[in-house]
Amino acid sequence: MPGVARHAKDQARHLRNLIRSSSSLDGPLGVPAARQATTTTIAIAGGKGGVGKTNVAVNLALCLAARGARVTLLDLDMGMADADLLLGVHTPYNLAHVLSGLRELQEVCVRLPGDLRFVSGTSGVERLANLSEFERCRLVRQLRGLEAINDFLILDCGAGISRNVVTFALAAGTVILVTTPEPTALTDTYATLKVLVRQHYGGSIQVLVNMVGDRAEARRIYQRIAEVSAKFLKYSIAECGYMLHDNHVELAVRGRSPFMLRFPKCAASSCLMAVASRLDVNRGRESASGGLFERVVGLFV
Ligand SMILES: Nc1ncnc2c1ncn2[C@@H]1O[C@H](COP(=O)(O)OP(=O)(O)OP(=O)(O)O)[C@@H](O)[C@H]1O
Numbered sequence: 001m002p003g004v005a006r007h008a009k010d011q012a013r014h015l016r017n018l019i020r021s022s023s024s025l026d027g028p029l030g031v032p033a034a035r036q037a038t039t040t041t042i043a044i045a046g047g048k049g050g051v052g053k054t055n056v057a058v059n060l061a062l063c064l065a066a067r068g069a070r071v072t073l074l075d076l077d078m079g080m081a082d083a084d085l086l087l088g089v090h091t092p093y094n095l096a097h098v099l100s101g102l103r104e105l106q107e108v109c110v111r112l113p114g115d116l117r118f119v120s121g122t123s124g125v126e127r128l129a130n131l132s133e134f135e136r137c138r139l140v141r142q143l144r145g146l147e148a149i150n151d152f153l154i155l156d157c158g159a160g161i162s163r164n165v166v167t168f169a170l171a172a173g174t175v176i177l178v179t180t181p182e183p184t185a186l187t188d189t190y191a192t193l194k195v196l197v198r199q200h201y202g203g204s205i206q207v208l209v210n211m212v213g214d215r216a217e218a219r220r221i222y223q224r225i226a227e228v229s230a231k232f233l234k235y236s237i238a239e240c241g242y243m244l245h246d247n248h249v250e251l252a253v254r255g256r257s258p259f260m261l262r263f264p265k266c267a268a269s270s271c272l273m274a275v276a277s278r279l280d281v282n283r284g285r286e287s288a289s290g291g292l293f294e295r296v297v298g299l300f301v
């Protein structure tokens with residue numbers, strides 16, 4: 001295990017160096033934005049399963065951390081929590097222990113190589129929607145503690161439009177909807193978008209098109225969603241970026257190691273570095289009011 005941890009640490013150092021050295025090639029990339037007082041909370045969602053949400057959440061979090069931001073990744077996928085698998089870590093405690101009151105959130109939050117903090121999730125739980133007033137207040141107090149010590153909170157919300165997914169997406173200042181060019185993924189993305197807009201979401205909804213052949217395909221897909229959103233929902237979405245279809249992603253998943261660490265120069269890593277750079281430059285410019293978890297509480301009551 002120490003050998004594995006050291007290897008991951010070396011990979012993380014390599015990623016940080018790569019990001020630093022690439023700053024001369026790509027404007028803002030590698031230049032940490034001025035520190036903002038507020039935390040940017042990003043919910044990674046999207047209607048369809050298997051479109052790459054967890055890969056985006058894990059690798060984006062690592063990339064932002066490598067840029068020098070303080071980042072915590074929370075696996076809030078109550079259906080199929082598997083960010084720990086992608087990260088290749090096993091944590092003794094997870095969100096279930098927090099929900100049941102056995103552990104404090106800080107005890108569950110682990111620090112990983114690459115300076116990333118991580119809260120492991122729990123599967124098959126709808127319980128979050130049924131917390132008692134006391135439990136809810138306790139959880140919110142603990143989550144608020146996380147906001148105070150982070151520049152970014154990245155929430156892997158899971159697939160679908162269950163109450164939990166929608167609650168956390170609505171509570172975040174930024175939602176990244178991950179889709180692929182597949183018609184079913186686009187339909188599900190639109191369905192999620194519709195729910196958020198109908199619930200008067202106050203933050204920024206961005207679309208990330210994954211598994212595309214080239215940039216032009218990503219643009220076409222994005223524009224199609226943006227047009228439908230403007231026409232039928234009267235809502236302007238924003239372009240988050242894209243990720244090329246890249247076999248390194250699957251290789252890294254099989255090796256239980258994030259592609260950003262294992263293959264920092266692969267096409268998928270370069271795409272996410274560009275996304276991270278934009279998000280970092282806009283850090284703290286959330287439009288929704290109040291802290292993330294005050295909004296969560298407001299949604300549950
Ligand atoms: N850019 C990519 N190129 C190639 N394969 C990819 C890419 N992104 C994701 N994949 C493949 O898709 C699989 C599913 O990815 P991931 O687990 O991140 O999806 P998900 O949206 O989180 O799924 P779920 O809805 O089940 O939570 C990965 O194991 C990987 O093999």
Ligand SMILES: [Mg+2]
Nearest residue numbers: 053054077158
């Ligand atoms: Mg997932």
